[in-house]
Amino acid sequence: MKKLVLKRLLQLIPMLIGMSFVSFIIIQSSPGDYFAQMKMNPEISPETIESMKVNFGLDRPILVQYLLWLKNMCKLDFGVSFAYHIPVRTLIKFRLKNTICLAIFSLVISWVIALPLAVFAGYREGTFIDKIFSMLAYLSISLPSFFVALLFVYFISKTNLLPLGGTRSIFEVDASSFALFKDYMEHLLVPGLVLCLVNVGGLFRLMKNNFIETFNTPYVLAAWARGVPRNSVIFKHALRNALNPMFTILGMEIGGILNGAALTEIICGWPGMGSLILEAVLSHDLYLVMGSLVISGFLLIVGNLIGDILIAFFDPRIRIS
Amino acid sequence: MCLTQKTGEMEQILEVKNLSVLRVEKTESISILNDINFMVKKGEMFCLVGESGSGKTTLALSIIKLLPKSFKIASGEILINGKNILEINEQSMRNIRGKDISIIFQDPSAYLDPLFTIGSHLQESYHGKNENKKELISLALQEVGLDSEVQTVYPHQLSGGQQQRVMIAMALINKPSIIIADEPTTALDVLTTRQVIDLLNAIRLKHNPAIFFITHDLELAMKTGTRIGIMYRGHIVEIFKPGREKPSHPYANILLGTIEGKDTILELNFKKNTMDSKQMQQKCPFFDMCVEKEARCKKTIPFVWCDSETGIRCLKNGRNTQV
Structure with missing residues (x-):
């Protein structure tokens, strides 16, 4: 087990380097750059733009630029954002926290809802209740996240049930930490529930199919x-085996945290990584894009690693060869 | 409390009377088992022989009431220790499974849960009091020729033969009155097959359970069985005692011919039984294939007991005098 984790962590290094190199070359080779827009502005002199390029190290060859960026990244210095004029690390730190909170919230809620319902529907396959759940799952899968987000935003803005946009309301200076937490969670609820609604149908279907498949296996x-009691057959044998493929899905969901929520974040006004990456790409904010990509790649690999570790932990066929 | 029914000298542990099983499809019902009659007595090894698809496993699953959802028992009785299990509810049946009746399946690697240790499987199989559980588990493993240490390993760490021994230990642990062995040697090599058969025989002699042994290997059945039932497309066509007498049914004779090196089987290769399940209920199920058929075979042929232990579903041999 330890060997597996260590091996996978070591694999992370060349993967991150390779991924960042390809991304750097692609971004730099694409037509136009951040300063192209500045050149259109008559108030900014070409000299100022040139001196900015020198400051950011963009006057050197691409390979040198990449190596310099890589050297700084080893010290966890991702450079300075062109647009925000603050270190990318500071910018990402704040946004990443919000995205991770949003992702964990929607992940936990959707798994907690989808898994028990899937087992229930799987055990009662073909019954009226199974058909109702399956229909709702289809609805969840077929609704695009941006549409659900728009519906939610419209509904909330009409009813004023929850705060919309941002992560916190305007507070007194001495507001208690519980009040701050409650306020943060209230802001999180709208984008969180949107993501949860979109995610829960797919998870339900996957889990239900897994459960039905294992429920019909010879060992069940x-x-x-052998006269094993019903609950033991369902929860010990069928459910445990049906959960195994779900660990891979969990790993993939953790890996897709940054990209999965972008549209919802933008529509619900949640200041997360999704909207930051989109803005950065559109404005050619090189170091911000690179910083976001590294974090994204890191999460992807770590997510898959978590999935693999969970499978190895629960499945002796992988743990003990 | 187990009820027992005595016939002659030996107790009847399992008795199946006029059992018919249907597979229910959207538009029609297809007959899978038709008017099945047989009994298995305490201490005997009753072998059921038939080709693939003849309904052997369906019969085994009917006896433990674990048929797939699309299958339905249309009529008949299944008596275990005198109690008709078709009349009892699922909860009561769960108390019978594993305790009074246990089953050994054909591919042990598929029938052992890969996520649980052998010890966990055995503990789960034991339905008695917890006091001497560990001791009994070790004893059951010892009886099938396995070390007690095997309890800590997972199914995939054992060979096919060892896995089948574990299945036998699980079937044995509650000392059931009947063990169903559904082709337990199909996935095993010749040597391991021999060992498993010897083990089952040793268990039979020591604990005296009834063994209902299902196989497609007539030669193996002739060597090991005390009585043999021949199954053909959902019908038991003959029950006979090996050694003492030769089977009389034309299909049983063709099967026997394959062991004796006769070329009767060649005739079958060029013929095809085109009858559907309804037609097979209306005339002899072997009618299309039979070389000895007569005009009177074109009607429903019932299974008739010739004596208390043997019977036949054929008009030809003269033993079937009741038709």
């Missing part, structure tokens, strides 16, 4: 034949 039949 053998458990019934």
